[in-house]
Amino acid sequence: MQKLFLQTLILFIFSLTYAQEQTKDSTVVENLEEVLITATRTERQLSSLPLPAQIISKKEIEAVNSLRLSDILSEQTGLTTVSDFGGGEGIQMQGLDSQYTLILIDGVPLVGRSAGTLDLSRISVGNIKQIEIVKGASSSLYGSEALGGVINIITEKPKFGFNGAINYRFGTNNTHDASATLGYRKEKFSIDGFFNRFSTSGYDLVENDFLNTVEPFSNYTYNLKANYKFSEGTNLLVSGRYFTQSQEYIASEELRGESSIKEWNTHVKLNHKYGEKWSSYFEFYATNYQAEEFLNDSEELLFSEGDFNQLLIRPEIRATYNPNDKNSFIGGLGWNYESLERTDFSTKPEFNSPYIYLQYDANPTEKINVIVGARFDAHNEYQSQFSPKGAIRYEINDKISVKGSVGYGFKAPDFRQLYFDFTNSTVGYTVLGYNQVTTRIPELIEEGQILNVVVPITEFEDELRPENSVSFNLGSVYQPISELKFEINLFRNNIQDLIDTRVIANKTNGQNIFSYYNINKVYTQGLEFNGTWKINNYLKISGGYQLLYAKDKDAEDAFKNGDVYARLTPNSSSFQLKKDDYFGLYNRSRHMVNTKVFYTYKPWNLNTNIRATYRSKYGLYDTNTNGYLDDYDEFVEGYAILDWAVNKTIFKKYELGMGIDNILDFTDSQNINNIAGRLFYGKININF
Numbered sequence: 001m002q003k004l005f006l007q008t009l010i011l012f013i014f015s016l017t018y019a020q021e022q023t024k025d026s027t028v029v030e031n032l033e034e035v036l037i038t039a040t041r042t043e044r045q046l047s048s049l050p051l052p053a054q055i056i057s058k059k060e061i062e063a064v065n066s067l068r069l070s071d072i073l074s075e076q077t078g079l080t081t082v083s084d085f086g087g088g089e090g091i092q093m094q095g096l097d098s099q100y101t102l103i104l105i106d107g108v109p110l111v112g113r114s115a116g117t118l119d120l121s122r123i124s125v126g127n128i129k130q131i132e133i134v135k136g137a138s139s140s141l142y143g144s145e146a147l148g149g150v151i152n153i154i155t156e157k158p159k160f161g162f163n164g165a166i167n168y169r170f171g172t173n174n175t176h177d178a179s180a181t182l183g184y185r186k187e188k189f190s191i192d193g194f195f196n197r198f199s200t201s202g203y204d205l206v207e208n209d210f211l212n213t214v215e216p217f218s219n220y221t222y223n224l225k226a227n228y229k230f231s232e233g234t235n236l237l238v239s240g241r242y243f244t245q246s247q248e249y250i251a252s253e254e255l256r257g258e259s260s261i262k263e264w265n266t267h268v269k270l271n272h273k274y275g276e277k278w279s280s281y282f283e284f285y286a287t288n289y290q291a292e293e294f295l296n297d298s299e300e301l302l303f304s305e306g307d308f309n310q311l312l313i314r315p316e317i318r319a320t321y322n323p324n325d326k327n328s329f330i331g332g333l334g335w336n337y338e339s340l341e342r343t344d345f346s347t348k349p350e351f352n353s354p355y356i357y358l359q360y361d362a363n364p365t366e367k368i369n370v371i372v373g374a375r376f377d378a379h380n381e382y383q384s385q386f387s388p389k390g391a392i393r394y395e396i397n398d399k400i401s402v403k404g405s406v407g408y409g410f411k412a413p414d415f416r417q418l419y420f421d422f423t424n425s426t427v428g429y430t431v432l433g434y435n436q437v438t439t440r441i442p443e444l445i446e447e448g449q450i451l452n453v454v455v456p457i458t459e460f461e462d463e464l465r466p467e468n469s470v471s472f473n474l475g476s477v478y479q480p481i482s483e484l485k486f487e488i489n490l491f492r493n494n495i496q497d498l499i500d501t502r503v504i505a506n507k508t509n510g511q512n513i514f515s516y517y518n519i520n521k522v523y524t525q526g527l528e529f530n531g532t533w534k535i536n537n538y539l540k541i542s543g544g545y546q547l548l549y550a551k552d553k554d555a556e557d558a559f560k561n562g563d564v565y566a567r568l569t570p571n572s573s574s575f576q577l578k579k580d581d582y583f584g585l586y587n588r589s590r591h592m593v594n595t596k597v598f599y600t601y602k603p604w605n606l607n608t609n610i611r612a613t614y615r616s617k618y619g620l621y622d623t624n625t626n627g628y629l630d631d632y633d634e635f636v637e638g639y640a641i642l643d644w645a646v647n648k649t650i651f652k653k654y655e656l657g658m659g660i661d662n663i664l665d666f667t668d669s670q671n672i673n674n675i676a677g678r679l680f681y682g683k684i685n686i687n688f
Contacts, residue, residue, distance in 0.1 A: 034046040034047075034055045034057070036049065036053055036055055036132050037107075037132070037152075037154075038053070038104070038107075038132040038133075038134050038150055038152040039051045039053050039132075039134045039138075040141075040330070040359065040361060040371065041107075041141055041318075041330060041359070042320065042328070042330065042361070047477070048369060048393070049369075049393065049403070050369055050370070050371055050391035050392050050393035050403040050404070050405060051134060051135075051136065051371075051391050051403070051405050051473070052134070052135040052136055052403075052405070052473045052475055052489045052491070052528075053132070053133060053134045053135070054076065054077075054132075054133040054135075055130055055131070055132055055133075056072060056073075056076065056130060056131040056133070057130050058128060058129050058130055058156070060072075060598075061125050061128060061131075062647075063598060063607055063609055063645065063647065064609060064611065064643070064645050065169065065645045065647070065657055065659050065681070065683060066125050067124070067125065067169065067177050067198065068120065068121045068122075068123060068124060068125065068198075069120040069121070069123040069124075069125055069131075069153065070089040070091070070120040070121045070674075071125075072125060072131065073091050073120065073131075073151070074613065075594055075596070075611055075613055075643075076133065076544070076594070077528050077529075077530050077544025077545065077546055077592075077594060078093060078094055078135065078528045078544070078546045078592070079091055079092065079093055079133075080092050080589070080592060080615060081120065081674060082097075082098060082117075082587055083672075083673055083674040089117075089119055089120050089121045089674055090116075090117035090118060090119070090120065091120060091151065092587075092588075093135060093148045093149045094135055094136075094148060094149070094491050094493060094524055094526070094528075094546075094548070095493070095524030095526070095548045095549075095550040095585070095588050096147070096148035096149075096469075096493060096495075096524060097116070097148075098116070098117045098118065099113065099116035099117065099145070099411065100145065100147040100148035100149075100409075100411055100467075100469075101145070101146075101148045101149050101150070101151060102138070102142050102145040102146040102149070102150045102151070103118050103120070103151050103153075104142075104150060104151065104152040104153065105123075105152075105153045105155065105241070105265070106152075106153070106154060106155055106239065106267065107152060108265070108267055108283075108285045108287075108314070109142075109145070109287075109312070110123075110263075110265075110287065110289075111287055111288075111289045111310045111312050111338075112261075112263060112289035112291070112308075112310060113414065114291060114308050114416075115416070116414070122219065122243060122245065122261070122263075123153065124177075124179065124196040124198065124221045126167060126179035126181070126194060126196050126221075127155050127156050127179075127181055127194040127196075127223060128153055128154065128155060128156065129154045129155060129156040129157070130154050131151065131152070131153055131154070132150075132151070132152040132154065133149065133150075133151050133152075134149055134150045134151075134152075135148075135149040135473065135489075135491070136148075136149055136405055136407055136409075136471040136472075136473045136491065136493075137149075137387075137389065137407035137408055137409025137469055137470070137471035137493070138150045138389070138407065138409065139375060139377075139385070139387035139389075139407070139408060139409040139410050140357065140359070140373045140374055140375045140387045140388060140389035140407055140408070141357060141359065141373065141375060141389075143336075143353075143355055143375060143377050143385075143387070143410075144353075144377065144385075144410060144411055144412040144466070145411055145412075146409055147409035147410055147411045147467065147468070147469050147471075147495075148409065148469075148471075148493065155194075155223065155225065156181070156192070157183075157185075157190065157192070157225075157227075158183025158184060158185040158190050158191070158192040159183065159185060160185050160186065161184070161185065161186075162183075162184050163183050163184075163687075163688065164180065164181050164182040164183060164687075164688055165180070165181045165685060165686065165687045165688070166179075166180050166181075166685070166686045167179045167180070167683065167684070167685045167686075168683065168684055168685075169657075169681055169682070169683035169684075170681065170682060170683075171679055171680055171681030171682070172676075172678070172679040172680050172681065173200050173201050173202065173203050173676065173679070174199075174200060174201035175198075175199070175200040175201075175679075175681070176197070176198070176199050176200075177196070177197070177198045178196070178197045179194065179195060179196040179197070180194070180195045181193070181194050181195075187229070188228060188229040188230075189226075189227070189228050189229070190226070190227045191224075191225070191226040191227070192224075192225055193222075193223065193224045193225075194221070194222070194223040194224075195220075195221070195222055195223075196220065196221040197218070197219070197220050197221075198218065198219050198220075198221075199216075199217070199218035199219075200214075200216065200217065200218075201216045202214040202215045202216045202217065202248075203676040203677070205667055205668075205669035205673065205676070205677070206669045210250075210252075210253055211250060212250070213669070213673050213676075214673070214676070215247055215248040215249065215250060216247070216248050217245060217246065217247030217248070218245070218246060218247075219243065219244060219245035219246075219261075220242075220243070220244050220245075221241070221242070221243050222241065222242045222243075223239070223240070223241045223242075224239065224240050224241075225237070225238070225239035225240075226238050226239070232273075233272060233273035233274070233279075234270075234271065234272045234273070235270070235271045235272075236268075236269070236270050236271075237267070237268070237269040237270075237271075238267070238268050238269075239265075239266070239267045240264070240265065240266045240267070241263075241264065241265040242262075242263070242264045242265075243261070243262070243263040243264075244260070244261065244262050244263075245260065245261040246258060246259070246260045246261075247259050247260070249293050249294070249295065251295055254297055254298045255295045255296070255297060255303055256295065256296060257293065257294040257295040257296050257303075258293070258294065259291065259292070259293035260291070260292050260293070261289070261290070261291050262289075262290045262291075263287070263288065263289045263290070264287065264288055265285070265286070265287040266285070266286050266287070267283070267284075267285050268283070268284045268285075269281055269282070269283045269284075270282045270283075276322075277321060277322050277323060278319070278320070278321055279319070279320045280317065280318060280319040280320065281317070281318050282315075282316075282317050283314075283315065283316045283317070283318070283334075284314075284315050284316075285312075285313075285314045285315075285316075286311075286312065286313045286314070287311075287312050288309070288310065288311050288312075289308070289309075289310045290307070290308065290309045290310075291307070291308040292305070292306070292307045292308075293305065293306050293307075294306075305343070306342075306343040306344075307341070307342065307343050308340070308341075308342050308343070309340065309341040309342070310338070310339070310340045310415075311337075311338065311339045311340075312336065312337070312338050313336075313337045313338075314334055314335065314336050314337070315334060315335055316332055316333070316334030316335075317332060317333060317334065318330065318331065318332035319331055319332070325363075326362060326363045326364065327360070327361070327362050327363075328360075328361045328362075329358070329359070329360055329361075330357075330358070330359045330361070330373075331356075331357065331358045331359070332356070332357050333354070333355065333356040333357075334354070334355055335352070335353070335354045335355070336351065336352070336353045336354075336355070337350070337351070337352055338350070338351040338353075339351070340415040340419075342415070342416075344420060344421055344422040345415070345419050345420070345421060346419070346421045346436065346440075347419060349381075349415050349418065349419045350380075351379065351380065351381060351412075351415075352379070352380045353377055353378060353379040353380070353412075354377075354378050355375060355376060355377045355378070356375065356376050357373065357374065357375035357376070358373060358374060358375075359371065359372070359373030359374075360372050360373065366395075367394060367395040367396075368392070368393070368394055368395075369392070369393045370390075370391070370392050371389075371390065371391045371392075372388075372389070372390045372391075373388070373389050373390075374386065374387060374388040374389070375387045377410075379412065381413075381418060381435070381463070382412055382413055382463050382464060382465065382466055383463055383465055383466065385410045385412075385466060385468075386408075387407070387408045387409065387410060388407070388408055389405065389406070389407030389408065390405065390406055390407070391403065391404065391405035391406075391407075392404055392405075399478065399479055399480055400476065400477065400478045400479075401476065401477050402474075402475070402476045403473075403474075403475050403476070403477075404472075404473065404474040404475070405471075405472075405473045406470065406471065406472050406473075407470070407471050408468065408469070408470055408471075409468065409469045409471060410466045410467065410468040410469070411466060411467045411468075412466045413434065413464045413465075413466060413467075413499060413516070415433075416433065417433055417434060417464065417499055417516045418433045418434050418435045418436075418464065418516075419433040419435060419436060420432060420433040420436070421433065421436050421440060427511060428507065428509045428510075428511040429507075429511040429512055429513070429514065430444075430507070430511070430512075430513045430514070431501075431513075431514045431515070432504075432513060432514070432515045433515070433516065434460060434464040434515060434516045434517070435460075435464075436515075437457060437460040437504065437515050438457055438460050438461065441453065441457055441504075441505060441513075442457075444505075444507075444513075448508065449507055449508055449509075450505050450506070450507060450508065450513075451505075451506045451507060451508045452505065452506045453504070453505045454503055454504055454505055454506065455502070455503075455504040455505070455515075459517075460515070464499065464516060464517070464518065465497045465518045466497065467495060467496075467497050467498055467499055467518075468495070468496055468497055469493050469494060469495040469496070470493075470494045471491070471492070471493050471494075472490075472491065472492045472493075473489055473490070473491045474489070474490045474491075475487065475488055475489035475490065476488055483533065483534040483535065483536075484532070484533050484534075485531070485532045486529075486530070486531045487528075487529070487530040487531075488527060488528070488529050488530075489527065489528045489529075490525075490526075490527050491524075491525060491526060491527070491528065492523060492524070492525040493523060493524045493525070494521075494523050495520075495521065495522045495523065495524075496521050497518040498518070498519065498520035498521065498522055499516050499517070499518060500516070500517065500519055500520055501514045501515065501516055501517075502514065502515065502517055502519075519554075520552055520554065521552070521553045521554065522550070522551065522552045522553065522585065523549075523550070523551060523553065524548065524549070524550040524585075524588075525548075525549050525550075526546060526547040526548040526549055527546070527547050528544065528545070528546050529544060529545045529546075530542070530543070530544045531543050531544070537600070538599060538600045538601065538602065539597075539598070539599050539600075540597075540598045540599075541595075541596070541597050541598075542595075542596045542598075543593070543594060543595040543596070544593070544594045545591070545592070545593050545594075546591070546592045546593075547590065547591060548588060548589065548590060548591075548592070549584060549590070550584045550585040550588040551582065551584045551585060552584075552585065555582055555628050556579070556582060558628070559577055559578065559579045559581060559582040559628070559630075560579045562576050562577075564576070564577045564581075564582075564626055564627075564628055564630070565577060565626060566581075566624045566626050566630060566632045567624055568632065577626075577630055577632075581630045581631045581632070582628060582629075582630055583619060583629045583630055583631055583633070584629060585629070586618075586619055586620055586621070586629055587618055587619075587620055588618055589615045589616045589617065589618045589638070590616050590617075590618075591614070591615075591616040591638075592613070592614065592615050592616070593612075593613070593614040594611070594612065594613045594614075595611070595612045596609060596610075596611045596612075597609060597610050597611075604648065605648060605649040605650070606646065606647070606648045606649075607646070607647050607648075608644075608645065608646040608647070609644070609645055609646075610642070610643070610644045611642070611643045611644075612640060612641070612642045612643075613640065613641045614638065614639070614640045614641075615638060615639060615640075616638040617635040617636060617637055617638045618635060618636055619633050619634070619635045619636070620636060620671055621633070621634070636668065636671045636672070637668075639666050639668070640664065640666070641661075641662050641664070641666060641675070642662070642663040642664050643659065643660070643661045643662065643663065644659055644660050644663060645657065645658075645659035646658060646659060647683075653686060653687045653688060654684070654685070654686055654687075655683075655684070655685040655686075655687075656682075656683070656684055657682065657683040657684075657685070658680075658681065658682045658683070659680075659681055660678065660679065660680055660681075661678070661679040661681070662675065662676075662677060662678050662679060663678065664678075665677050665678040
């Protein structure tokens with residue numbers, strides 16, 4: 001039935017193509033130039049950038065009927081969503097974990113990484129104009145967390161006059177998504193508001209236990225943005241966003257409670273243009289993320305509770321100087337103040353990090369574009385960082401161009417890695433942040449809880465160093481005709497001072513004390529390929545492929561030297577592994593593929609699309625207990641996700657839609673908790 005459905009759908013699309021080809025007029029293919037601002041903090045045509053970058057348009061977001069940011073990102077080349085132990089969905093980019101990708105909304109960062117992952121499913125796509133993706137180290141402009149790249153969500157601006165939209169989608173698992181947009185704009189003033197409510201009954205992939213894979217939850221998003229133009233050269237933007245979520249929290253049959261999230265952002269930006277050559281802006285941004293949870297026992301008495309309260313305040317000033325059409329300079333300075341109150345912290349830590357950056361963008365000839373820049377970040381708790389970057393693009397002719405970039409990126413140690421003071425009340429192990437070791441270990445020795453100190457306390461007297469990477473990208477774009485384009489990008493990320501955990505002491509209860517340290521050196525490398533064929537104004541086909549090798553250099557040496565052994569069964573004899581037996585880092589697939597077909601049938605005001613993504617096998621655990629992921633471990637088998645959507649416009653202002661996500665009904669209850677199985681949905685949009 002699945003094969004028959006797919007064959008029928010493909011036949012339907014191409015039969016419509018044939019029918020429309022018979023009646024199409026002489027309309028030429030549209031070829032609008034996409035503009036991106038994230039890569040250089042200035043408006044640049046995507047095709048002219050010397051950096052690996054991508055734009056996801058509002059048209060595509062609406063056509064595929066996405067609800068949350070994680071839905072649309074998981075279909076892009078080189079990106080895959082991965083879930084953490086708490087169910088949050090982060091994004092893996094070029095084989096780098098989600099903690100190394102900076103997430104922005106209108107150019108300012110989100111916070112709330114309780115375990116390194118910033119949950120993308122909390123971001124609605126209902127008011128998004130476009131999503132900009134820049135791959136490769138971007139700390140030269142954005143500082144910490146941009147080690148792997150940047151994803152910037154650009155929200156919509158209102159059209160002239162009074163306008164708005166109401167959208168509603170319902171589907172499997174009692175999922176409801178309702179949103180409303182209302183905007184007004186005239187010559188000097190504009191204001192728009194956005195509201196979204198999302199709720200679901202959750203789902204359960206394992207039927208023989210009392211827990212759901214995802215418990216029921218609901219969330220609300222409110223966004224208000226106002227813009228006032230004082231003159232041709234002066235403009236003020238004020239915006240605010242509020243998000244709240246509540247979810248059932250069930251740990252066992254006896255322990256039940258609730259978790260909640262509250263988040264707010266406020267953003268003020270004043271732009272001023274002094275003349276043809278000089279302009280500047282002042283920006284003030286503040287955001288707060290709060291998460292709370294509690295568990296009650298069977299008698300409704302409090303069993304446990306936890307809280308997480310993070311605050312970020314950032315003022316910034318920036319100036320742009322354009323001496324002529326071929327050269328431009330951008331410089332800025334700012335200050336990050338960050339604090340965190342959290343359960344299992346013995347103190348309320350505060351980070352203060354002033355920064356300054358400068359970038360030069362030049363076109364020495366019509367065919368060459370060069371960008372060089374650097375940023376300096378000081379910090380009160382870790383080493384200061386200098387982050388340079390350079391990129392160049394050369395247009396060989398009007399059909400082919402080559403580009404390359406190299407940059408330094410870093411991720412600062414987070415509050416958890418520095419200040420954690422947690423003891424598991426059931427098992428009895430302890431995790432200490434790096435900065436807590438020198439005070440807590442002597443206290444635990446005095447209390448008689450330490451049996452043996454494995455790592456001398458003197459090793460914790462220096463600072464925990466930021467994780468850092470040197471990123472290389474080399475690519476080419478070939479566009480033989482305006483309707484056909486191919487892109488290829490080779491990449492390598494060399495990461496040093498990766499922060500990991502180790503046992504630093506043994507406790508008298510038989511358990512261990514863990515802390516963080518700099519040790520691992522890893523790399524990710526491979527290639528990305530994208531192709532787009534716009535056959536006509538009605539049919540567009542695109543596809544992408546990523547080849548990835550992600551490995552630990554110390555592990556490679558261990559396999560090369562013959563120091564690693566494995567057993568096929570627990571009772572069998574061990575045998576020596578070879579260099580080629582080392583697979584790489586956990587949760588990385590060697591191959592990822594995506595294919596999309598978009599079709600518009602104008603006589604019916606109908607558009608439809610079918611999208612497929614494939615992820616090859618990957619390992620989550622070391623199942624043969626040698627400490628590494630090798631070819632003799634157990635793997636999550638490769639899988640494919642197939643989605644279909646169709647939308648029809650009625651009377652220009654109304655749109656009805658339906659679709660099926662995960663048509664093949666793929667699930668893996670043991671290893672993958674963010675794929676819920678086959679989902680049916682319908683939607684209605686009203687524009688006014």
